[in-house]
Amino acid sequence: MTDAIVFEKSTYxxxxxxxxxxxxxxxxxxSIVPLFVGRDSSIKAIxxxxxxxxxxxxLVAQKDPGxxxxxxxxxxAVGTVSKVLQMLRLPDGTIKVLFEGLYRAxxxxxxxxxxxxxxxxxxxTALPDIEGSLxxxxxxxxxxHEAVEEYSQVNRKLAKETILAITSVSQPGRLADSIAPHLKATYDRKQGVLELRNPVRRLERVYELIQEEVxxxxxxxxxxGRVKKQMEENQKDYYLGEQLKAIHKEMGRDFDPKADMEELEVQLKDKDMPAEARAKAMAEMKKLRQTPPSSAEYAVLRNYVDWIxxxxxxxxRDVDIDIKQAQKILDDDHYGLEKPKERILEYLAVQALVKKLRGPILxxxxxxxxxxxxxxxxxxxxxGREFVRLSLGGVRDEAEIRGHRRTYVGALPGKIIQSLKRVSTNNPVFCLDEVDKMSMDFRxxxxxxxxxxxxxxxNSAFNDHYLDMDYDxxxxxxxxxxxxxxxIPLPLQDRMExxxxxxxxxxxxxxxxxDFLLPKQLEQHGLKPENLSMSKGAILEIIRRYTRESGVRNMERxxxxxxxxxxxxxVEEGDMDKTVAVTKSMLGTYLGVPKVRHGQREEEAQVGVATGLAWTxxxxxxxxxxxxLMPGTGKIEITGKLGDVMQESAKAAISYIRxxxxxxxxxKDFYKEIDTHIHVPEGATPKDGPSAGITLATCLASALLDIPVRNDVAMTxxxxxxxxxxxxxxxRDKLLAAHRGLITKVLMPKENERDLKEVPKVILKDLEIVFVENMDQVLCEALKDVTMETLFCPTADIIPVSKALHKGHEFTSTQ
Incomplete structure (x- = not known):
């Protein structure tokens, strides 16, 4: 028996x-195949x-179906000679034809x-099969056959009769031709099977197609299966979501987590923000979508995204820079304050030139x-900016500025970020009030x-602990x-102007x-400008006798x-058009007894009494x-609740006189026979500072030399x-006090001459300012009827002070 077989040749x-x-x-x-034929040329051929x-x-396949x-x-090039078994004409003009394949050709x-x-x-021309390996x-x-059985398990559309008919064929060529029509391969691949004349190679190709189909x-x-499972899960989620919506609706809370997430994503895409912030927000959104709304973590993530x-x-905010208009606004709102106004106008002028300038820190x-x-x-x-104010008085927790980390319960950004959210702009005027009232503790x-x-x-990369990213x-x-x-700590002062x-x-x-306070109070109290007339003297009396302050808050009260x-x-009289005139003499009726006593100069020149100038x-x-001065043993007493610096100034004055x-x-030993008592009145008020040095020395010289100090002279x-x-x-404040106290001459250090630029001319025109460099000049200007020649007499007879005390002699070197 040979390994080759001879397949039956076609008789055609x-x-x-x-x-x-x-x-x-x-x-x-x-193979027997039913086909629907609609083309006229095909119908005529049949x-x-x-x-x-x-x-x-x-029957032959066309390469381009179109x-x-x-x-x-x-x-x-290869098709199948077929026989028309049956033809049925349909109402729409097409025909249904049943073909039987006879042989390939x-x-x-x-x-x-x-x-x-x-x-x-x-x-x-018929194409009979060629010989193949048995x-x-x-x-x-x-x-x-096994592959067909396996294929029938996955493709349920094959009828059992078809499977039996296929598995009953034992010739390779016929088996391949009977299987090929039932495969879901493309027509060009089936055409490749049809063109194979070797039945073994043809069956081998069909076997490959079956395995691919399986x-x-x-x-x-x-x-x-996976899609079905996912759809079942989606259906479950949808069902539960609908139930949750129904529950929330019954409870009066309309909440749709899915719609909420979609809305947040749209807002994040439309929001103008840095790339770092957007990436951070999208990462948090990814976590948020995977977190159940009932979870505590959901609220934390949602709050974070909402903050971003x-x-x-x-x-x-667009800043419309008009220097003249800005100056008018500043002048209308505040009288004086020239330095702050000048600094603001300088900033605006520079910003108008460079268009973008880092915000100053004043x-x-x-x-x-x-x-x-x-x-x-x-x-x-x-x-033209928004205004936001943050009071730092009593703040002692760093988290108030930098925010809390999100790991803490109830964490929030710091007050800086919260304030910017409130004004909804990134270039406001931000007032940090009472920066000197902050304290610190373990937090x-x-x-x-x-x-x-x-x-x-x-501050272009300020990092808030809650946001955990840089903010400009x-x-x-x-x-x-x-x-x-x-x-205020020195490093903080260094960062501010x-x-x-x-x-x-x-x-x-x-x-x-x-100009400001009285019209404001008239409006707040329902009065017309013509209802109250207050004289300039009355206003000055309120300032001098009823208030003691640098500002105007008490004066407004x-x-x-x-x-x-x-x-x-x-209201009691029922006459709302009446005008009430308030003068200086009538203030006692409205405000009661004066509350403040400002110092006035002495009535006459006195020995051992000098007038100084102090700043409070x-x-x-x-x-x-x-x-x-009193007979004694050289003791020195200093009273008046003086601070350490002022006591040192008194001791320096004594040492200078000695x-x-x-x-x-x-x-030389005059101090051994006397006791000296130095006193500064108003002992309940603490006093300190070095500026009383020349006043103390002048007062000591006056007492020791028994020469009065001029009552119209003040010194510092x-x-x-x-x-x-x-x-x-x-x-400036000291000269104002001298002017108010009817002083006509003021002695001050030569190096303070440059400070007179800050003093109003209305004050300077009534004061004689004498600049001194040493105590000799001070004594000659302050002591009454004394010149340099009469004050310093080193050749005169020296009289002990104690002797003069006992005999009533003057404390000078001449009798």
């Missing part, structure tokens, strides 16, 4: 047959086959398509009531947290206010009262008290110094042991 030879092209269909021998060619027709009547190149391309009665004809064929037949069906089954959405990352330092916070509001109005030092906020080089504060106009610099507002002069207070009494009088937080004051005793005509300056006069501060 070469013949001419009508041809019908097939769209995406391949006809195989020994009719011709029935009439003239014993129902035989050549061609209506393909030519020679549009048809494959090729057609003569060289002769091409022949036309007979407008029907395409071809000369066909053993390989048997092995393939068995493997294919694998595809298996994968498709997995995908369908609410912040004005790149929202900058620190307004001054006593209460001078208008620091209201000035910040006026700056916001003048620059941290808030002043250290402000170092980054108030540093123009760092460089365009914020920061203004801080403080009553004193002593409690200090502008001192020492307080208002009497002339400024009078102008503020008449006193004006409000006058307005209340006037309002009551008008509520302005300048006259400071009287008294010295009394070192110059011979020039004053005193014995620090003294050294050599008698040099050093500069002091508070010149």
């Amino acid at each position: 030879g070469s013949m001419i047959l009508p041809v019908m092209s097939l769209r995406e269909v391949v006809m195989f021998p020994k 009719e011709m086959a029935l009439d003239k060619y014993e129902k035989r027709i050549f 061609q209506e009547r393909p030519d020679v190149d549009g048809l494959y 090729s057609w003569d391309h060289e002769r091409g398509l022949m036309i007979e009665d407008d029907i395409q004809m071809v000369r066909t 053993m390989e064929g048997e092995a393939l037949v068995r493997a294919t 694998e595809v069906f298996s994968l498709e089954k997995k995908i369908k 959405l609410a912040l004005p990352w790149n929202v900058v 620190c307004l330092v001054g006593p209460p009531g001078v208008g620091k916070t209201s000035l910040a509001k006026s700056i916001a109005r003048a620059t 941290g030092d808030p002043s250290a947290a402000l170092l980054e906020v108030l540093d123009p080089e760092q 504060l460089s365009q914020v106009f920061f203004i801080t206010t403080a009553n004193s610099l002593q409690t 200090i502008i001192t507002i020492p307080g208002y002069l009497e002339t400024e207070k009078e102008r503020i009262a008449s 006193e004006l409000a008290s006058v307005c209340r009494k006037v309002a009551r009088a008008l 937080q509520v302005g300048g004051e006259l400071l009287f110094v008294e010295v009394a 070192s110059r005793s011979e020039f004053f005509g005193l014995r 300056g620090e003294i050294t042991l050599r008698g040099r006069v050093l500069p002091i501060g508070g010149v």
